[in-house]
Amino acid sequence: MRLIPDHIIGIVCVFQEAEGESYEGKVAVAEVILRRTRQKYQSDGTVAGTVLKRLQFSGMNSDAANRIRSFKADSNDSAVADCIKAWAEAEAGSNTTNGAVCYYNPSLCFPKWAEGSKVLARIGNHVFVDAR
Numbered sequence: 001m002r003l004i005p006d007h008i009i010g011i012v013c014v015f016q017e018a019e020g021e022s023y024e025g026k027v028a029v030a031e032v033i034l035r036r037t038r039q040k041y042q043s044d045g046t047v048a049g050t051v052l053k054r055l056q057f058s059g060m061n062s063d064a065a066n067r068i069r070s071f072k073a074d075s076n077d078s079a080v081a082d083c084i085k086a087w088a089e090a091e092a093g094s095n096t097t098n099g100a101v102c103y104y105n106p107s108l109c110f111p112k113w114a115e116g117s118k119v120l121a122r123i124g125n126h127v128f129v130d131a132r
Contacts, residue, residue, distance in 0.1 A: 002048075004048070006037075006046060006047035006048060007047070007087060007091070009047050009048050009051060009052075010030065010033050010034070010047045010051065010087055011080075011083050011084055011087045012070050012071060012073070013029075013033060013047075013051040013057055013059060013060060014026050014029050014030050014033070014083040014086060014087060015059075015070050015073055015079065015080055015083045016057070016058075016059025016060065016064065016066060016067065016070045017029045017057060017058070017059050018083070018086075018124075018126075019066075019070075019079050019083075020079075020125075021123075021124040021125060021126070022123075022124050023082050023085070023086060024096060024123055024124070025123050025124035025125070025126060026082055026083050026086035027086040027089050027090055027094055027096055028096050028097045028100075028103070028121065028123045028124075028126065028128060029086075029103070029126070030083075030086050030087045030089070030090035030091075031090045031094060031095065031096060031097050031100070032097060032100055032101060032102065032103055032128065033047060033050055033051060033057075033090075034047075034090050034091060035097075035099070035100070035101055036050050036101050037049075037050045039101065041101045042056050096121065096123060097120055097121045097123070097128040098120040098121050098128070099120060099130060100120045100121060100128035100129055100130060101129075101130060101131060102114070102117070102128070102129050102130070102131040103126045103127060103128045103129065104126065104127055104129075105125045105126055105127075106125075106127055107125060113131055114127075114129055114131060117129035117130060117131045118130050
């Protein structure tokens with residue numbers, strides 16, 4: 001038995017990455033986390049090993065401003081409740097990102113790894129790509 005179940009870690013990461021996004025944006029981030037986990041893309045095949053891999057999800061970076069706050073989040077908060085629901089929808093097989101394994105927010109940066117990537121979806125502030 002894992003001390004912290006994967007779905008809890010995933011929901012916290014969705015909250016970190018997409019708190020201010022629409023519900024669809026939250027589902028999209030959850031899809032990427034789950035897809036990367038299943039495909040072992042920058043992952044050891046666990047949600048924890050996916051979201052905690054260095055420099056993969058900015059909300060989990062040690063210098064992330066809201067990292068500690070996100071682990072104190074309350075499920076009564078409407079944004080957290082949406083993240084829980086979004087995680088369940090992604091686990092059930094949604095595909096709003098058309099198979100994307102990465103995303104970025106172009107208003108914050110254009111990462112070098114995104115150069116030449118195929119854009120698969122634009123949802124809210126995120127651009128979802130296949131960076132392989």
